[in-house]
Amino acid sequence: MAKKSGAKSKSRKRKPPYDATTADLPLNLQTADFIRAWFQWVQYRTEAKKRISQRACSAMLNKLASYGPVVAVKAIHRAMENDWQGLFPEREAAAPLSPRSSTEPLSGIRRWAENHRGSLGREHGQ
DSSP states (O other), X not given: OOOOTTOXXXXXXXXXXXXXXXXXXXXXXXXXXXXXXXXXXXXHHHHTTOXXXXXXXXXXHHHHHHHOHHHHHHHXXXXXXXXXXXXXXXXXXXXXXXXHHHHHHHHHHHHHHHHHHHHHHHHTTO
């Protein structure tokens, strides 16, 4: 059977994609650095044709807010550097060092320098 030339084709009305740059930011993320990074992230995702839905945007911002703006900015930059589709602030959050572990590397460097003090001067012509 042949199609009628005057038949209407089914067309879906698509809503325009959600613009994540218009999202309400949590108060602790309302810093210049975070806003700049967030705009870069949205642009990065748009260029990769991976739009951010309103639900995903809200979830991302809430998660980032729980880590604070410094960690959030680092997470955004790391995600773009590694071509990731998601944000992983938990990878950026540094665990606090115990007092013992924070001094061990320094004492190791000092010990090495003391053992090699004489040879360091000779290597550089001193």
